[in-house]
Amino acid sequence: xxxxxxxxxxxxxxxxxxxxxxxxxxxxxxxxxxxxxxxxxxxxxxxxxxxxxxxxxxxxxxxxxxxxxxxxxxxxxxxxxxxxxxxxxxxxxxxxxxxxxxxxxxxxxxxxxxxxxxxxxxxxxxxxxxxxxxxxxxxxxxxxxxxxxxxxxxxxxxxxxxxxxxxxxxxxxxxxxxxxxxxxxxxxxxxxxxxxxxxxxxxxxxxxxxxxxxxxxxxxxxxxxxxxxxxxxxxxxxxxxxxxxxxxxxxxxxxxxxxxxxxxxxxxxxxxxxxxxxxxxxxxxxxxxxxxxxxxxxxxxxxxxxxxxxxxxxxxxxxxxxxxxxxxxxxxxxxxxxxxxxxxxxxxxxxxxxxxxxxxxxxxxxxxxxxxxxxxxxxxxxxxxxxxxxxxxxxxxxxxxxxxxxxxxxxx
Amino acid sequence: xxxxxxxxxxxxxxxxxxxxxxxxxxxxxxxxxxxxxxxxxxxxxxxxxxxxxxxxxxxxxxxxxxxxxxxxxxxxxxxxxxxxxxxx
Numbered sequence: 001x002x003x004x005x006x007x008x009x010x011x012x013x014x015x016x017x018x019x020x021x022x023x024x025x026x027x028x029x030x031x032x033x034x035x036x037x038x039x040x041x042x043x044x045x046x047x048x049x050x051x052x053x054x055x056x057x058x059x060x061x062x063x064x065x066x067x068x069x070x071x072x073x074x075x076x077x078x079x080x081x082x083x084x085x086x087x088x089x090x091x092x093x094x095x096x097x098x099x100x101x102x103x104x105x106x107x108x109x110x111x112x113x114x115x116x117x118x119x120x121x122x123x124x125x126x127x128x129x130x131x132x133x134x135x136x137x138x139x140x141x142x143x144x145x146x147x148x149x150x151x152x153x154x155x156x157x158x159x160x161x162x163x164x165x166x167x168x169x170x171x172x173x174x175x176x177x178x179x180x181x182x183x184x185x186x187x188x189x190x191x192x193x194x195x196x197x198x199x200x201x202x203x204x205x206x207x208x209x210x211x212x213x214x215x216x217x218x219x220x221x222x223x224x225x226x227x228x229x230x231x232x233x234x235x236x237x238x239x240x241x242x243x244x245x246x247x248x249x250x251x252x253x254x255x256x257x258x259x260x261x262x263x264x265x266x267x268x269x270x271x272x273x274x275x276x277x278x279x280x281x282x283x284x285x286x287x288x289x290x291x292x293x294x295x296x297x298x299x300x301x302x303x304x305x306x307x308x309x310x311x312x313x314x315x316x317x318x319x320x321x322x323x324x325x326x327x328x329x330x331x332x333x334x335x336x337x338x339x340x341x342x343x344x345x346x347x348x349x350x351x352x353x354x355x356x357x358x359x360x361x362x363x364x365x366x367x368x369x370x371x372x373x374x375x376x377x378x379x380x381x382x383x384x385x386x387x388x389x390x391x392x393x394x395x396x397x398x399x400x401x402x403x404x405x406x407x408x409x410x411x412x
Numbered sequence: 413x414x415x416x417x418x419x420x421x422x423x424x425x426x427x428x429x430x431x432x433x434x435x436x437x438x439x440x441x442x443x444x445x446x447x448x449x450x451x452x453x454x455x456x457x458x459x460x461x462x463x464x465x466x467x468x469x470x471x472x473x474x475x476x477x478x479x480x481x482x483x484x485x486x487x488x489x490x491x492x493x494x495x496x497x498x499x500x
Binding site: 019097100101104105107108109116236237240252316317318319320321322323 | 459460461462463464465466467468469479500
């Protein structure tokens with residue numbers, strides 16, 4: 001794919017159009033009403049500021065990967081640990097959750113007789129095989145998944161917005177208690193997971209947050225115009241409830257396609273993110289060298305497929321624990337992004353001899369959201385245990401490789 | 413040839429999975445519809461986690477009863493009641 005903008009969109013929007021993101025948006029719309037739209041715009045602005053800070057920092061230094069920014073501020077092993085912990089658990093848990101959801105959707109919307117788990121495993125096998133395609137074709141495939149999902153959401157969103165089932169005053173009615181709305185607002189931060197995949201350091205513009213606002217603006221309005229806020233807030237599949245109300249059975253089928261293509265986009269995007277991170281780690285001597293080249297293509301996707309397949313086969317999808325683990329993995333990614341953005345801010349400060357205030361405020365606000373999500377969750381202990389054990393495990397792995405690798409002495 | 417055989421085995425596995433549950437007494441939806449208003453009939457949704465959250469099909473009035481906690485909830489119903497369990 002030649003256009004960096006389209007590539008950036010295709011890779012960064014994977015998670016954004018996944019059914020998981022649609023649940024977060026739908027529930028938030030039910031809690032916050034139309035205020036979800038300006039709030040989403042504000043969060044998108046925070047991510048844009050963070051991205052610009054990271055890109056400015058990358059432009060300022062010769063060796064400019066995200067990993068090297070982190071390394072310069074927190075050290076090699078903590079940087080490697082945070083990088084590993086932020087993407088691998090997320091990939092495996094998100095793949096388990098999303099593929100199972102796709103299986104159910106395929107079974108309930110398209111073919112009743114086809115077993116949902118059979119479809120989930122088939123999709124996992126196909127997405128793993130896709131990873132062996134030349135990268136140019138894989139990027140095109142990812143673009144197709146993302147475009148299909150975005151088109152479906154836009155069709156339903158625009159149609160639902162121009163044919164509201166309620167008067168405008170009712171749509172704009174404001175609900176709810178403060179505690180619930182604060183949590184919903186913070187949860188919207190999780191929509192941007194994986195948006196750091198493929199960001200040209202030369203580019204000053206990151207399209208992912210803007211696209212999130214544009215697409216979800218219509219979708220949120222359409223959902224509120226057709227479904228009661230209380231129902232949206234409490235539903236586990238608000239996207240399906242809204243699409244059925246908007247366009248009946250056709251709406252369900254369009255949403256079915258969105259769910260399946262969105263899941264494929266999220267899994268492929270996260271897989272590419274992990275591959276990119278592994279390449280970075282290997283090139284910094286923090287992972288085996290063969291992983292910097294073709295080795296990772298042959299090793300990583302089958303490994304992830306086996307882990308995800310085992311999670312599905314052992315019934316993790318049918319366990320409440322999966323939701324807690326997935327949320328923890330998303331929070332770990334958010335923590336990584338905050339640390340990366342803060343590191344970039346302090347590197348810039350050293351270079352410019354002045355602290356850029358918006359660059360400092362944006363990651364601090366993201367961190368505040370991170371804390372709100374953790375503290376208001378009924379599973380705070382489990383989340384903290386998961387985050388700390390992931391960090392410890394990845395630190396051990398990174399430290400083992402770093403200290404057992406003889407080439408570490410060559411690196412500065 | 414080997415690949416074709418592997419592929420065929422996969423589809424055979426996927427296609428025959430429902431047959432494994434063939435010995436469990438089942439009830440048609442017409443039979444269930446006829447019993448919906450009866451106080452003797454209790455509909456239990458035994459799905460949990462994502463199996464339940466991702467599904468669009470939930471019978472109105474069904475009680476959630478996780479399949480892995482059958483020993484706990486089974487004691488709460490009288491023996492003469494008809495318990496209808498569904499998981500898909």
